[in-house]
Amino acid sequence: MFKYCEKELSILTEGQIERFFDILNRASELIQKARDQSYLDSLIETLAVIQDPDTEESGLNDADAKKLINICSEFKRSEYDSETLRKGLQMAILKAIRVDNVQANYQITPDTIANVIGYIISGIFRGTESISLLDPAMGTGNLLTALNNQLSNTLSLTPTVSGIENDDAMFELAADSFELQHIHAELFHEDAVQNVLAPMVDVAVSDLPIGYYPIDKNAKGFATHSENGHSYVHHLLIEFAMNHVKKGGFGFFLVPSQLFQTDEAKQLLKWMQGRIYLQGLLNLPSELFQNAAAQKAILILQNTGEKAKQADPVMLGEFPSFKDQQAFAKFLTEIDAWEEKDLK
Template identity: 30%
Template sequence: MDIQKVEEAFNLIIENTQTLEQELHTHFYDALIEQNVAYVEGKSSNEMVEKNNEKLHSLNLSQQEWQKAFQFVLIKGGQFAKLQANHQFTPDSIAYIINFIIDTLKPQKDISIVELGSGTGNMASTLLSNSDKNISYTGIEVDDLLIDLAASIADVIKLKVEFMQQDAVKPLLIEPSDVVISDLPIGFYPDDEEANNFHVATDKDEHTYAHHLLMEQALNYLKDDGIAIFLAPVDLLTSGQADELKGWMKDSAHLSALIALPQNLFKNSPKAIFVFDKKITNEPTFVYNLSSLTETEIVQQFMAEFTKNVL
């Protein structure tokens, strides 16, 4: 990866996005979508934007370099126009670990991946631009801004993806997948009638947790030999409504791995990666405290232990 080219691309994208933001009297993310469209189409009504996009084309960035440049753009955008907590993108470092888990547990060349709550698409772009597999990817996202942003970034990077705008808790028109992933949005789901269709629905005087519903939904659209990977609070199994969640797990899902992530990655509660499959078994859960995602020796030790204990 040529970091100098990534930095140059980042500066050109930011300059164009801020120019379009002022010209169109819109916010940063809408302007970024317009910039991506202008880049793909190779034309713009703004002469400076068009010239900068010509420079971007001449850089001839790889998919990995594009992905890194867009992550820096999204970080910068967060300084101008903050997204709500559940709309924040999944960091590369975590996506790389998820990619390793997929490669380890699903070694076949051709796989299908569904992401529930695909957000800005950073997870998708990280996985697809750093994998040698033939991945059929479908992202499900209810927010129209996020899905337009993710699709426009994928167009620039030239990723083969499909995005569907839909509430992921409701019935989906998709086939069962080899892998379902989700950086789970945390909170209550407001539609009690829809929630009552799920085993994890609570009978308490409150709404059901949306993240519990999405976990059950993920298993509904998982092949019998598939895996589901969630990024969720580390206290998922002891927090509110945990009894309902564990009652569903007892009959429907097996927690094969729980990987606690470094606390310094998160502003609020620490998170972990949860790996589920549909095999009802008494096999123990592989539990690991991954203390760093930047120290090579620590990451390699985790990979060795995961491969040894989960396969």
């Protein structure tokens, strides 16, 4: 009986996600066609209208404006929970990425990976009364909102959330996502490398942009900056993030699997010595990536201080295929044992 109800509930939730996406999609396509602009920009305008029906849409004729209001009026916030809204918006952003052929940095962190990071965090912080999160490169906010919702359920608390994003469109989408889901957050529309006055938190988490940071003078104040030429932006952001983590606090970052096998890694390792514990590096399943060079891993760091100590052994390994549920569950059990026996 319980399983039947659970299945019924799942179908109902999927239907709600699709219904919300349908509203976003029809409204965005209408604006896109009327204005002859990108789907992404049209989606941002749609979100503004959905949240405030009195928003004036200049550039639309009366007929299109009326159609838009009618479509958006189908949305009733009380009919949706936060996760349903997040997943519906995620579908719309994925369509924007496909239709507009936008740059790689707009790619959304898959929910499976977000769930794994949330699982590890919830294990470490189980029994605590509060948790604060910071994402120094939050993009559209999908990873941060997914973790907020997951930790709210698993730890029965409301996380304190902060995020930083430099890109105009991604910041607007993130801000709309938080507002839509009724998640209170402190958001900074700035470049984290320019040393934003962000709060100190328990956990820094980010699906880091990979590549070179273009403005060398901004990177000079970082210990991880390159002595010659451009610095790796993911190194700079790891340093920035961990500088905003409390003593004994953690950082969880999606990084290249080969993070410590480049020439530039020397600066990163030098900065870590004496102040950061490398607690884990878990490769994500290779099947998720087009080639070995593109493979990513979950990097687990911990600041020194408080009761922090170097885990022995460091958690190293590769996740089994997410499709192999038995092997995946076994690997999570191994993580549980490591957290309890070796990390704590």
